[in-house]
Amino acid sequence: MGKKRIRISGYASISALGHQREGIYEAYRSGKVKFWEREGVPVIPLPLESSEILESLKAENKLFRGIDRTVLMAIYAARYAVADAGWTDEKDISINIGSSRGASALFEEYIARFNASGTVPPNTSPVTTLGNISSFVGQDLNSTGCSLSHSVTCSTGLQAIANAVAWLKSGMAEKFLAGASEAPLTPFTIAQMKALGIYSNDIANPYPCRPFNANKKNTFVLGEGAAIFALESTDEKPADKPAIFIESVGLGFESIGSKTSVSREGKNFQQAMENAIKNAESDAPVDLIILHAPGTVVGDYAELNAVNHVFGGSTVPPISSSKWMTGHTLGASGCMALDYALYILQTQKILDFPYATSLSTGISNKPVKRIMVTAAGFGGNAAAIIVSRGN
Numbered sequence: 001m002g003k004k005r006i007r008i009s010g011y012a013s014i015s016a017l018g019h020q021r022e023g024i025y026e027a028y029r030s031g032k033v034k035f036w037e038r039e040g041v042p043v044i045p046l047p048l049e050s051s052e053i054l055e056s057l058k059a060e061n062k063l064f065r066g067i068d069r070t071v072l073m074a075i076y077a078a079r080y081a082v083a084d085a086g087w088t089d090e091k092d093i094s095i096n097i098g099s100s101r102g103a104s105a106l107f108e109e110y111i112a113r114f115n116a117s118g119t120v121p122p123n124t125s126p127v128t129t130l131g132n133i134s135s136f137v138g139q140d141l142n143s144t145g146c147s148l149s150h151s152v153t154c155s156t157g158l159q160a161i162a163n164a165v166a167w168l169k170s171g172m173a174e175k176f177l178a179g180a181s182e183a184p185l186t187p188f189t190i191a192q193m194k195a196l197g198i199y200s201n202d203i204a205n206p207y208p209c210r211p212f213n214a215n216k217k218n219t220f221v222l223g224e225g226a227a228i229f230a231l232e233s234t235d236e237k238p239a240d241k242p243a244i245f246i247e248s249v250g251l252g253f254e255s256i257g258s259k260t261s262v263s264r265e266g267k268n269f270q271q272a273m274e275n276a277i278k279n280a281e282s283d284a285p286v287d288l289i290i291l292h293a294p295g296t297v298v299g300d301y302a303e304l305n306a307v308n309h310v311f312g313g314s315t316v317p318p319i320s321s322s323k324w325m326t327g328h329t330l331g332a333s334g335c336m337a338l339d340y341a342l343y344i345l346q347t348q349k350i351l352d353f354p355y356a357t358s359l360s361t362g363i364s365n366k367p368v369k370r371i372m373v374t375a376a377g378f379g380g381n382a383a384a385i386i387v388s389r390g391n
Contacts, residue, residue, distance in 0.1 A: 010085025153377025223327020
């Protein structure tokens, strides 16, 4: 028997790119951004047909009618991740699905009702509890494994992956669904981001979110989405598709020094990247880095400074991002970036930035076998994973 590895046996996502694998791949190839104006700023929501899928999902079960969009997206993505992994007859599946903001729409709706009448419906507490994301997924799949939810700001999704890896390596679970879901396109959430002074006002620009833009301008844009991954510890290779593995995870932390918890040096990113490299299965080079890069001047360049520190100025791998297409999905952003990484590993196609950037490294034509994905959030935390395509 070979050494056990953590394999991504299946995955699914729903976002501005769509809700089916073929459509998502086509969206990546097209490079087109579809955004709306909301509260006077650009947002990048699900396409209409994907929103209609969620409405159909609500109609399936009376218990689904009163749950938040965040939970509906998680249920949808989890179903298809399980199907993609071939786990349709499995019940002992552990679940860890997180979110930065949780049931934002329902919270705001019920607060408005309370302000107007002084009362709220009896189901207010159950359907706005963060734990109901994983719990509803578990109910829908009729799983018997553990059900965990958590919130670690924008690192949430990658930390769910890290937690799943720990459970699988310890032998405490055999199959694990991990990921994150976020539906933050609500008036109060948008107002919070605008108050930070980072939100894009480029309604007229075809790319309102532009990480590493040459003008060094804040272009943060909110998006929504969910991405779920079916992970298992195995030494077997699937016969019908390329094997994709989580090689390592790394976490980092630094003291809060600003309102967004980002230092100029990106020390939390440095720690996360270095730990991921140290814990990796081999010392083979990282072929590409998909950075967190939210489109803010401070955040983007702190992370770039961290990359230069860890990899050295002359050996920095090519850098990519998908946020200019999906927007910043907060807690789900790391998992959306992982979804993009899997697209690259399977197609060997990398998105070119469709606008001028200040990056000094270009996209090479070399095969991409190992990708580092990063995420960080308020509070000083950061996470990095290395994902690779097996032979």
